[in-house]
Amino acid sequence: MNNLVKSPSESITVMNELVLPNDTNTLNNLMGGRLLHWMDIVAAITGQKHSGKIVVTASVDSVSFGKCIKLGDVVTLEAKVTRAFNTSMEIHIVVWAENIPSGEKFKSNEAYYTFVSLDRNGTPVKAPELKPETEDEQKKFEGALRRRQLRLILAGKMKPDEATELKALFLPD
């Protein structure tokens, strides 16, 4: 049932949410934690579709929040697998917000979450490899190595001077 290789388009997942009162603070702004929760759900569904297994969140890369999303706005989240590493998958999530009466729509933020696929006993199992198809998918597939090194360093599992891929990040463009 699990193909050995899958493309990102086979598991892409879109989710739309209405910002309800309990999702907001007293200034009627969407709380960041609520958005992180939605991002986790849409990415978990993507990871489940890609792996055909239950998945658990292994890590979240840094996320920055820009313009406030308001009560009543429609939030659209889109999640795509960017690369699989044995039992784990890196998933990219983009978030847009749309205010209906004003017609304003803007990209709110984006993030990378990593998930591990598990069998019914909770043991990690191999996920299908990812075959990028578009140019953007190829670029994110390559960048995944660099982001993985940064995660390992930040988690104290790799020494910075071993992170050969990451050094590109610290050189001016």
Next chain:
Amino acid sequence: MNNLVKSPSESITVMNELVLPNDTNTLNNLMGGRLLHWMDIVAAITGQKHSGKIVVTASVDSVSFGKCIKLGDVVTLEAKVTRAFNTSMEIHIVVWAENIPSGEKFKSNEAYYTFVSLDRNGTPVKAPELKPETEDEQKKFEGALRRRQLRLILAGKMKPDEATELKALFLPD
């Protein structure tokens, strides 16, 4: 009412949560997004206590999840301000999980969230400065500069070769 300088102990916040069925996946593991949501709430309360203002989440640093937290576990979250930068505050959150019948208790993970304090019109306002007191608080206060540079680089707002503080991270210990 807002003192110009406050210590971390004036706004430290503890939250305990029971892991309920809706917080878990079908393997009875706490979903990562739910935990990110709780971390945001406890940190937002800390930021509100420190600044005496409503706060919004500006960013979340990378978070990694280790051992699974299970249905029925008690999750304890503790949040402390580590440094204030004009209108923003960096807040450190530590998460423990405890399984009552087995007596097992472990540190699940930790993270840094950044918040901006706002007045009633939603305009950023200056937060009180932080005066670290313990050795650990002093260490986190100093590390805050380095983490801030990493955030700016990851958000594309600073060039890596300008990040003088961050370079320490890439030198072997």
Next chain:
Amino acid sequence: MNNLVKSPSESITVMNELVLPNDTNTLNNLMGGRLLHWMDIVAAITGQKHSGKIVVTASVDSVSFGKCIKLGDVVTLEAKVTRAFNTSMEIHIVVWAENIPSGEKFKSNEAYYTFVSLDRNGTPVKAPELKPETEDEQKKFEGALRRRQLRLILAGKMKPDEATELKALFLPD
């Protein structure tokens, strides 16, 4: 900002939901009312995107539920405007369910909801007309008249013998 004519593809909305414990009965089946609620939300978002206004549910056509959706399944809902009638819009929703570990995926059900677009004072306002593009959209656009007559009869607002369009339904194919 409101164009006078819009195509269905301009407001199509997709929503994915994980079936959580509180959504199910003690046999672990998704409760019908929860699904009706999700269908209303995805259709309301579609209606808001089409009209650029806040919308309220005016009616739901009969819905039948087939095979049970289970705890942990991924539910995918897709909503499209089928026709606009002055201030109201008919919206078609299709629901699929997918069980990840087994790989089973099936169409659960479909329905038509009707919404009215409102201005900020709650007064009904004209919605853009719908211009169907595909063959299926054209067929649903035409059937909308018949369904509308059935709704009016069932609500006691039209006499059955005046329902010229509806009579087609009662003739053998």
Next chain:
Amino acid sequence: MNNLVKSPSESITVMNELVLPNDTNTLNNLMGGRLLHWMDIVAAITGQKHSGKIVVTASVDSVSFGKCIKLGDVVTLEAKVTRAFNTSMEIHIVVWAENIPSGEKFKSNEAYYTFVSLDRNGTPVKAPELKPETEDEQKKFEGALRRRQLRLILAGKMKPDEATELKALFLPD
């Protein structure tokens, strides 16, 4: 424990709900999907009381929403079995809304939901027959045949020209 014949009064169920912020849109109107959800719950309880079994929703007949119900209103729902058909039961729900400070109270809408009773393995089991007692119960009991034919036609399981009972609906009163 399951009597073969039961009256509607043995399983009539009343539910009162307060309209809370998360149940409303940005105009403070109760969302239709939330009401459909409550209607399903009260009707499911009625079906469980009548059958003494777990029940699942099989279908919902068309529902129209009239006057908006507002934030803070008290919603009263009353559900009664109208007829049993082997393993399924038709249940009628009436909804009232009451605004406390103004004292205004109105009937919001009504609907018919159909449920199937299941044993612990999820297999449909026979429900007790219904014995109507009042004149209104008798009228609804008789109309149930006609509504059932309409459901079968709309679900594509009966040809309109076979629906002998339903033809009465298409003749002027």
Next chain:
Amino acid sequence: MNNLVKSPSESITVMNELVLPNDTNTLNNLMGGRLLHWMDIVAAITGQKHSGKIVVTASVDSVSFGKCIKLGDVVTLEAKVTRAFNTSMEIHIVVWAENIPSGEKFKSNEAYYTFVSLDRNGTPVKAPELKPETEDEQKKFEGALRRRQLRLILAGKMKPDEATELKALFLPD
């Protein structure tokens, strides 16, 4: 609009709730706090119907929980005003639980909550007086004085030796 005198039957309120997974602990027992929350809601609706005003909870008398209510049970709550004291009303709530497949039904517990009626500015306003009609209503009406003295003593607002009514409680029957 507010009559000066009302009978208990004019505001009696019934609520039925299904015990869902999030309402239970890991032994599948309904958590006491959830039941206290439901009791507050049904009693608040009763208080609103009696007073025609928004109400807030002023106190809860001691409540004891007996036999455990289980996941999937139907909980029925019935609330009735027992006496009005100027701006406050004492409300009696009785709770039953029913397990559908087993057919077991039992009275779970009962309690007295007290509410204060408020105008739109949050200022306490006089509630209509209560006119008991049945023998049981008359008995509860009389006992209300004694319970009120106990509340005042327990809240430190009355000295025990002034509680003339309460002394009856401490004499053997």
Next chain:
Amino acid sequence: MNNLVKSPSESITVMNELVLPNDTNTLNNLMGGRLLHWMDIVAAITGQKHSGKIVVTASVDSVSFGKCIKLGDVVTLEAKVTRAFNTSMEIHIVVWAENIPSGEKFKSNEAYYTFVSLDRNGTPVKAPELKPETEDEQKKFEGALRRRQLRLILAGKMKPDEATELKALFLPD
């Protein structure tokens, strides 16, 4: 794993909650039932930590609510075991509310909840004894006998003239 004697500080539990829209009535006041629910959760966690077992609520002593807590306020709850009686534990909860922009902070109320500790089959099991350490803990430990007699009388399980401890309550200070 269960020590025979524990001090209150070994299981003290603090919980912080933000008052969200769904927790309030239309005057933006926190509903009493919601607070009773939070008090039950924090006390249940304390009882679980003290006994190392799952616990169920056995009773709640009378609670009075004073000043209204408002939307957006931070509610802090602290729970401590005051005495263990064989399989049951009395737990004291104190509640504070803090309004951030105004800086106002006040003690809202306090209460005693009683819990029973259960093994995995739901059978009551002995809880560790409590050893009070501070003067306040000693005073509450002694008062627990008196409160227990009042509970037994109110539940109809003890005759008032047998309540030797309770009589102290009815003598002027």
